[in-house]
Amino acid sequence: MSETVYYTPKTVEGARQHLATEEFVKVVAGGQTLMLLVRQGFVDADALVDVSGVSALSGIDVADGTATIGATTTYRELSEHDLGGQLAMLGEASTVVGDRQVRTMGTVGGALGHADPAFDLLPTLCCLDAAVELGSTEGTRTVPIEQYLVGHMRTDRDPDELIERVRFDVDPRMGTAYEKHSRVEDGWATVGVAAAVTTEAGRFEDVRVGLTAVADTAVRSPAVEDALVGQPVSEDAIEAASEAVVEDIDPLDDLSGSAAYKRSLAPALVERAIGTALERTGGER
Numbered sequence: 001m002s003e004t005v006y007y008t009p010k011t012v013e014g015a016r017q018h019l020a021t022e023e024f025v026k027v028v029a030g031g032q033t034l035m036l037l038v039r040q041g042f043v044d045a046d047a048l049v050d051v052s053g054v055s056a057l058s059g060i061d062v063a064d065g066t067a068t069i070g071a072t073t074t075y076r077e078l079s080e081h082d083l084g085g086q087l088a089m090l091g092e093a094s095t096v097v098g099d100r101q102v103r104t105m106g107t108v109g110g111a112l113g114h115a116d117p118a119f120d121l122l123p124t125l126c127c128l129d130a131a132v133e134l135g136s137t138e139g140t141r142t143v144p145i146e147q148y149l150v151g152h153m154r155t156d157r158d159p160d161e162l163i164e165r166v167r168f169d170v171d172p173r174m175g176t177a178y179e180k181h182s183r184v185e186d187g188w189a190t191v192g193v194a195a196a197v198t199t200e201a202g203r204f205e206d207v208r209v210g211l212t213a214v215a216d217t218a219v220r221s222p223a224v225e226d227a228l229v230g231q232p233v234s235e236d237a238i239e240a241a242s243e244a245v246v247e248d249i250d251p252l253d254d255l256s257g258s259a260a261y262k263r264s265l266a267p268a269l270v271e272r273a274i275g276t277a278l279e280r281t282g283g284e285r
């Protein structure tokens with residue numbers, strides 16, 4: 001049995017080079033998911049490329065209406081960064097991921113790399129219309145997150161591509177929130193809902209709703225979004241629109257709850273997430 005080679009590049013170019021030259025190669029960031037899979041024999045790689053020491057891949061930058069989050073940014077860094085009401089959901093989603101170890105070590109790139117349909121961060125990135133920047137020795141390409149998430153733990157990333165960062169626009173008028181229900185504290189989501197809202201002259205101008213643990217990947221809810229855009233801001237409008245979420249979800253029974261329970265829970269969490277996001281816009285209800 002051959003030994004797995006463990007690379008620790010310090011530059012993006014170095015990491016890209018290893019991914020281009022090694023055949024059965026995996027990136028490792030915080031190792032919270034990958035190393036479990038390696039230990040259990042589900043992943044067998046000739047080479048591991050540890051990107052945790054590539055400083056150019058870490059950090060959060062919000063300037064001139066654009067936010068950039070590096071792939072090795074951890075959940076803990078996201079939750080401790082002062083993101084303001086516009087991006088509050090990123091901190092909220094990061095705070096409820098797993099336990100302290102997972103939040104300290106786990107990264108944005110790791111969430112995007114494994115793309116589990118119950119991950120908390122992915123619906124927030126869907127809500128923000130984030131673009132995923134992928135790099136290889138061939139160059140860089142940017143993929144909208146809804147195209148990046150192809151299906152159950154499947155993404156548009158090629159094996160020789162490094163997830164380098166995500167980018168999205170930040171509207172200073174936007175309010176956001178993340179609501180998660182799980183069976184136990186520190187548990188996986190039964191349902192998780194991210195919402196981003198802007199209002200103009202007492203009407204909903206832009207509404208985005210993203211959900212986790214209710215389909216084979218994180219999804220948006222156009223039914224809820226379309227039902228609210230242009231409507232006068234009111235609790236009744238939010239409540240009525242939230243019911244439409246069932247049109248956009250297709251949950252399966254899992255260890256966190258039955259499909260029927262998820263369906264009955266989703267509208268209430270959508271209503272709560274939109275309501276909190278709305279409060280953070282300073283908009284009236």
Ligand SMILES: Cc1cc2nc3c(=O)[nH]c(=O)nc-3n(C[C@H](O)[C@H](O)[C@H](O)COP(=O)(O)OP(=O)(O)OC[C@H]3O[C@@H](n4cnc5c(N)ncnc54)[C@H](O)[C@@H]3O)c2cc1C
Binds near residue numbers: 097111119161
């Ligand atoms: C006990 C436990 C509880 C958890 N609970 C939750 C929870 O409640 N909610 C939740 O959302 N998640 C939960 N998680 C999962 C957690 O979110 C992931 O383990 C974490 O995001 C993975 O990040 P990482 O940096 O450790 O990735 P790694 O484990 O290092 O990598 C994960 C995958 O992504 C790939 N990858 C990583 N970085 C890159 C990159 N830059 N470019 C290309 N590919 C890359 C790897 O090759 C691998 O396939 C839990 C995990 C554990 C172990």
